[in-house]
Amino acid sequence: MGNTLHITSGDCAGERLAEAGLPGEVLVWRDILYDGPRHPGWPDEDSLDARAAFLSETTAGGLGKEPILETLHSQYRKLAKAATYEGIVLWFDACLFDQSMLAHILTCLRLKAIGSVELLCVDAFPGIEPFNGLGQLQPGQLATLYDSRCPVSDETFRFAEVVDKAFATQDSILFRELSEMAEAPLAWVPAAVARWMQEKPNPGNGLGRLEALALAAIGEGNETPGSIFASVASADAPPQYWGDTTLWTKINGLADRTPPLVQIQGPADRLPQWESELSLADFRIAALPNRDQPIRQTRRARGR
Structure with a gap:
């Protein structure tokens, strides 16, 4: 299992995962997939260009469009080659940021006919309160989680496509249906969707x-x-x-x-x-x- 691709979000989590002594290499995914222009599934060039412009604008120009576009191209190139790895392990948090990203990555992997994927999703860790994400954990703590990874089922892949569509299209009806699910194949998605709905402007004061x-x-x-x-x-x-x-x-x-x-x-x-x-x-x-x-x-x- 030396040829394993670990995919996660956040540079801090990625750096500590790389230091955890686990086999393989780490890909840190960078994008705000709960917001902004895009299509469901694998993006075309126009979609990537629109996202780079959006991310540059939402960071108030803190990053230029061209560096962002190169980052997006690079991570999709790596994902397209995921089938060459013996194992793929996804490390994600229970929050809105990670759940929207997880749904998109699962959708893209399914479109590339890559079905052998393991998932490790965390919403708590002993002794850490409040727990906000994997980036809080030290390399040794991350390593202890490795054996809790589970195979991603066909049902989960199909559900991820629905979630990715909801975020890509900002479908309010689909959002409400997802937020009200009692048992979802990705258990943290309903709460994540409900949190995103709270970011919509309040009719009373116009604030999320x-x-x-x-x-x-x-x-x-x-x-x-x-x-x-x-x-x-x-x-x-x-x-x-x-x-x-x-x-x-x-x-x-x-x-x-x-x-x-x-x-x-x-x-x-x-x-x-x-x-x-x-x-x-x-x-x-x-x-x-x-x-x-x-x-x-x-x-x-x-x-x-």
């Missing part, structure tokens, strides 16, 4: 759940990015599907609203995304007095 949590944290006096992150993380129910980049995007979006709901002060008018020469410690965020007014309009995200 993560935006509302961020605004509440800022309104309570948390003014640094770090303290806002900690406050939102403690208020949200685990597993946490979002990371710092997603939260900074939401805060930037609150500042881009009409009227703006927060004011960002620092070396730039918006929080930096991805790698930047700017330090987050130099930024302060304050809630504006009009934050309780109905939101009439949202500006397009800026390309910074």
